[in-house]
Amino acid sequence: MRRKIEQELLIWKQKKSDRKPLLLYGARQVGKTYILMDFGEKNYENVVYVNLETNLSVASIFDEDIRPERIMKLLEAVVGEQINPETTLLFLDEIQSCERALTSLKYFCEQAPEYHIVAAGSLLGVAVNRKRYSFPVGKVHSLSLYPLDFEEFMWALGEDGLIDEIRTAYDKKQALPEALHKKALELYHYYLIVGGMPTAVKEYTDRGRLVLVPNVQNEILNNYVADMAKYASQEETVKIRAAFNSVPAQLAKDNKKFQYKVIQRGASSSMFGVSIDWLEQAGIVIKCRKIEQGCAPISVYENLSSFKLYMSDVGLLVAKSGLSQRIILLNEANTFMGAVTENYIGQQLASTGSQIYYWAPENSQAELDFVIQKDGDVIAIESKRSTHNKSRSLGMFINKYKPRRAIRLSEENFYCTNSVEAVPLYALFCL
Numbered sequence: 001m002r003r004k005i006e007q008e009l010l011i012w013k014q015k016k017s018d019r020k021p022l023l024l025y026g027a028r029q030v031g032k033t034y035i036l037m038d039f040g041e042k043n044y045e046n047v048v049y050v051n052l053e054t055n056l057s058v059a060s061i062f063d064e065d066i067r068p069e070r071i072m073k074l075l076e077a078v079v080g081e082q083i084n085p086e087t088t089l090l091f092l093d094e095i096q097s098c099e100r101a102l103t104s105l106k107y108f109c110e111q112a113p114e115y116h117i118v119a120a121g122s123l124l125g126v127a128v129n130r131k132r133y134s135f136p137v138g139k140v141h142s143l144s145l146y147p148l149d150f151e152e153f154m155w156a157l158g159e160d161g162l163i164d165e166i167r168t169a170y171d172k173k174q175a176l177p178e179a180l181h182k183k184a185l186e187l188y189h190y191y192l193i194v195g196g197m198p199t200a201v202k203e204y205t206d207r208g209r210l211v212l213v214p215n216v217q218n219e220i221l222n223n224y225v226a227d228m229a230k231y232a233s234q235e236e237t238v239k240i241r242a243a244f245n246s247v248p249a250q251l252a253k254d255n256k257k258f259q260y261k262v263i264q265r266g267a268s269s270s271m272f273g274v275s276i277d278w279l280e281q282a283g284i285v286i287k288c289r290k291i292e293q294g295c296a297p298i299s300v301y302e303n304l305s306s307f308k309l310y311m312s313d314v315g316l317l318v319a320k321s322g323l324s325q326r327i328i329l330l331n332e333a334n335t336f337m338g339a340v341t342e343n344y345i346g347q348q349l350a351s352t353g354s355q356i357y358y359w360a361p362e363n364s365q366a367e368l369d370f371v372i373q374k375d376g377d378v379i380a381i382e383s384k385r386s387t388h389n390k391s392r393s394l395g396m397f398i399n400k401y402k403p404r405r406a407i408r409l410s411e412e413n414f415y416c417t418n419s420v421e422a423v424p425l426y427a428l429f430c431l
Contacts, residue, residue: 001198002155003031005145009039012141013116019141021105021117023095025125026145027283027312028227029220031198032120033093035145040089044116048081052101053094062100068112071104085114095119096127106136123231125281144283146351147196147313151429154187156201162187170423170430175413181424185411188426192328192340195315196347210325217319224284232278239275247285247309248321251339256308257290257360269305276309286310286350291357291371294380294401298357298373308358310346317343331386331411341385341425342369345409348428349381359397366393377404379431384410394420407431 012022026032040047052059061074075090076083083090095101101119108117121127128135148156154163162184169176176184193213194204200216228240246263250256258276260267279285290306291298311317318328318340327334349356349372359368359380368391370381380403382394391408398406398419407421415422423430 001031001034001148001152001201003035003145003148003152005035005143006039008143009035010043012143013043017113019113019116020109021119021136021140023105023124023140023142024118024120024145025142025283026120027147028122028223029197029199030145030147030283032145034198036091036093036118036120040091040118044089045084045087046081047089047091048075048079048083049091049093050075050079051093053097059098059101062098062104066100066104066107068104068108068115072112072115083115085112086116088116090115090117092117092119094121096121096124102128103136106139109136109139123227123282125283126231126278144353146283147315147347148198148201149196149348149351149429150188150191150426153191153194153196153201156205157187159187166427167430169414170427173414173416173421175415176424178413181413184424184426188411188424189328189331192314192344193318193325195313195318197313197315200315210329213315214319217316221316221320224282227282228278231282236275236278239272240278243272243275244279244284247311248317248336248339250309251317251343252321252336256339256342258307258309279309283312286312286346286356288346288356288358288370291359292361294359294368294371294378294397294403296373296376296378298371298378299355302357306360308346310343312347312350314340314344314347338383338385342383344425345370345381345383345428349431352431359393366396368393368397371397379403380406382406382408384408386411 012019024032024036037047037049050058058078061071072083092101108115151163162180165176165180166184193210194200197220200213203213203216204210225241228237232240242263249262250258260269260272263272280287288308288310290303291301292303293301321336323336346356349370354372357371359371368380369383372379378401380394380397382391394406405421406419407423409423409425409428411425412422413424
């Protein structure tokens with residue numbers, strides 16, 4: 001599958017003196033191993049792949065002396081392949097299971113930068129936050145891999161021509177021809193069901209049957225729960241699972257602010273704050289933080305106690321909630337569809353590396369769904385699940401803060417007023 005991160009990997013490869021070992025973060029089954037192997041096979045003479053969780057003989061190499069010269073000599077002997085600077089990609093998979101291997105990246109950065117080394121692992125974000133890990137701060141280049149966004153989903157379906165038409169309409173701020181608009185909306189509805197997890201996308205592209213996709217998604221969700229037991233204590237696992245299971249119910253509320261009492265009666269941040277951090281570090285959920293002012297830099301106006309949680313993949317949210325595919329495909333009235341639409345937007349924005357916020361000023365009923373900052377500019381984004389409805393909150397935000405751009409996302413075609421850009425939900429990737 002074609003992924004946007006491939007370009008970032010090429011930029012990393014082409015660096016010379018300042019290239020560092022690369023750490024790839026991402027949720028389980030988001031495609032980390034596949035993309036790094038594919039990248040290596042396309043751009044290097046050979047790839048030396050080492051799984052540090054299953055290949056204990058290789059993992060033991062890192063037990064004592066982790067000087068790069070020694071490590072490379074022993075790795076060549078164990079795997080039976082030559083590791084050449086510049087022409088070999090060394091891929092250390094499941095690196096979270098070998099603390100010393102993670103630490104060794106610091107010395108490869110300092111003493112042997114000529115080697116091309118990439119590393120990834122399940123729940124790497126969780127593992128490196130454990131106190132016992134000596135993380136090579138400043139000595140690695142970090143990238144994050146997310147589920148396929150909607151444009152990548154269309155690439156997988158071979159819809160490159162439609163993508164070009166959408167981008168042209170976006171750039172010219174002109175309505176897409178009605179037939180293409182309807183086709184794009186149909187694909188968008190498919191994406192809400194399939195989501196962007198590679199195995200789910202492959203199931204759909206191989207068989208073309210939406211009804212089979214939830215089987216794959218439920219397996220992924222079960223693996224997430226299994227990871228909670230594997231990488232957390234028994235007491236922590238119970239709390240993490242409870243917080244995770246509450247996400248659809250949190251989003252079903254009119255006020256989607258995360259409320260601990262939804263998890264269980266009497267719950268508090270002191271009881272479940274660490275559990276939510278675990279889910280975020282694992283890449284399972286996305287945290288949308290609250291701001292009470294819309295001025296740049298927006299991060300300094302964050303309210304640390306208020307946030308929303310979205311699933312990292314909208315397809316997994318639909319599967320976990322049990323929402324009928326019929327409701328999505330036929331665009332039937334359903335209150336939970338607003339939450340699904342918001343989750344889609346949050347996922348797409350987060351996949352670009354943007355920290356997402358929502359605006360809810362103190363002592364006011366106003367609430368703007370998303371606010372991001374790009375190149376110093378504040379961008380206000382309003383979410384509508386179907387066709388255009390005016391929003392008092394977006395108008396208030398525009399009048400008060402005069403953002404560089406104000407965007408209304410809905411199922412309507414492109415159009416533009418003096419203050420608001422109307423962008424179809426399927427064209428969100430153009431931002």
